[in-house]
Amino acid sequence: MKIDDLQLKIILDSRQEKTLEVQMASGNYYVKSSAPQGKSRGEKEASFISAEEALEKFQNIKSGLLKKEFSSLKEFDNFLIKLDGTPNKSNLGGNLMLVLSMAFCRLQAKEEKKELYQFLREELIHNFPLLDPVLTDYQPPYFFFNVINGGKHSPFGPNFQEYLIVPQTQNSEESLNLAKIYFAGLKSWFLKNNYPLSYGDEGGLVFPEKDDEKPLAILKEVRKDLLLDDKIKFSLDAAASTFLKKEDDSPVDFYLKIINNYQLLSLEDPFHEDDLENFKKLKSLIKDQCFIIGDDLTVTDANLIEKAITRQAIDGVIIKPSQKGTITETLEAIGLSLKNQLKIIVSHRSGETMDDFIADLSVAANAWGLKSGNITQKEREIKYQRVKKINDIASR
Numbered sequence: 001m002k003i004d005d006l007q008l009k010i011i012l013d014s015r016q017e018k019t020l021e022v023q024m025a026s027g028n029y030y031v032k033s034s035a036p037q038g039k040s041r042g043e044k045e046a047s048f049i050s051a052e053e054a055l056e057k058f059q060n061i062k063s064g065l066l067k068k069e070f071s072s073l074k075e076f077d078n079f080l081i082k083l084d085g086t087p088n089k090s091n092l093g094g095n096l097m098l099v100l101s102m103a104f105c106r107l108q109a110k111e112e113k114k115e116l117y118q119f120l121r122e123e124l125i126h127n128f129p130l131l132d133p134v135l136t137d138y139q140p141p142y143f144f145f146n147v148i149n150g151g152k153h154s155p156f157g158p159n160f161q162e163y164l165i166v167p168q169t170q171n172s173e174e175s176l177n178l179a180k181i182y183f184a185g186l187k188s189w190f191l192k193n194n195y196p197l198s199y200g201d202e203g204g205l206v207f208p209e210k211d212d213e214k215p216l217a218i219l220k221e222v223r224k225d226l227l228l229d230d231k232i233k234f235s236l237d238a239a240a241s242t243f244l245k246k247e248d249d250s251p252v253d254f255y256l257k258i259i260n261n262y263q264l265l266s267l268e269d270p271f272h273e274d275d276l277e278n279f280k281k282l283k284s285l286i287k288d289q290c291f292i293i294g295d296d297l298t299v300t301d302a303n304l305i306e307k308a309i310t311r312q313a314i315d316g317v318i319i320k321p322s323q324k325g326t327i328t329e330t331l332e333a334i335g336l337s338l339k340n341q342l343k344i345i346v347s348h349r350s351g352e353t354m355d356d357f358i359a360d361l362s363v364a365a366n367a368w369g370l371k372s373g374n375i376t377q378k379e380r381e382i383k384y385q386r387v388k389k390i391n392d393i394a395s396r
């Protein structure tokens with residue numbers, strides 16, 4: 001495929017911060033892609049450059065990209081990786097590389113007259129042929145809705161970053177309805193108890209007290225009042241690198257207590273990202289009672305995921321293309337995870353755009369979950385809606 005036209009624009013994300021949008025055209029086809037941005041970024045993520053710097057870098061590489069014929073996504077991404085020439089993408093920036101890589105996928109899918117999720121699934125099967133049966137036996141992802149925002153995603157409140165509800169249905173419409181009902185119930189609880197309604201970065205409520213357990217107790221009470229005990233489970237993203245150091249006393253006992261008291265479905269990043277030993281310890285203590293998920297620990301990097309697998313430290317991984325910077329490498333991380341029976345949760349970032357690429361990625365990867373914040377923000381709801389639409393197409 002030859003790219004005929006390529007433009008880079010600065011747009012605003014859900015936090016009203018500058019981010020990148022690429023427009024790419026080939027023949028009769030034209031696509032757009034935009035980059036999300038994280039706030040609780042793992043140390044080992046691909047580098048991130050400012051939107052202004054990205055515009056400059058883009059001008060330097062644009063003509064090279066327009067001149068060349070690319071026969072595959074892999075060839076396109078490898079060309080970018082070579083142009084960048086650094087181990088952590090600090091030259092071109094992971095964000096600039098990612099918008100280009102995503103746009104190329106979309107364009108290639110259009111040329112091949114495929115939906116994006118079909119194109120991505122075929123790329124995965126092409127690279128990991130043994131995964132064909134796993135990937136073609138499609139089960140829609142569970143939705144992980146963030147209802148209380150803490151940590152870096154909130155001006156004050158608990159250390160833990162995300163208190164999530166997970167409706168226990170793979171029917172997208174039913175899941176979205178349950179989320180609506182539950183969130184309305186949670187807002188009523190806040191009002192009844194004289195807590196103000198204010199919202200964090202991912203559209204969940206801000207809980208004003210510095211207490212990590214109380215939000216879970218509230219979530220449980222609301223679920224009981226709504227008679228939804230058998231329909232909704234809870235998950236947590238502690239994002240512990242934002243408040244724990246590797247050498248800090250380990251809160252293993254606290255985690256054991258809350259896993260039991262609230263029957264947590266999954267627990268993401270319970271320890272500092274360099275503290276693999278405690279991930280392993282907690283996982284061995286809880287067996288399969290609750291799934292331990294790596295995010296800052298593994299940053300969508302096949303080598304780090306492999307290391308965590310070898311140490312038996314995790315049951316699943318968060319997949320964020322923006323942590324790695326190209327879709328080819330993101331698919332490598334997914335393939336390796338699936339080969340090792342890890343659960344996959346494809347995730348948005350705390351600064352989001354109207355790009356719904358990750359919805360197609362979650363379907364292509366047959367992910368266990370899609371984590372896209374709260375439906376109160378259009379940038380997040382659009383991803384859940386895209387999965388719903390794909391499911392509607394698939395069931396026709």
Ligand code: PEP
Pocket residue numbers: 037038039040041042161237239295318347348349350351
């Ligand atoms: C996360 O930690 O899962 C997350 C979405 O946060 P951020 O995008 O701020 O890194």
Ligand code: MG
Pocket residue numbers: 237239268269295296318
């Ligand atoms: Mg996380």
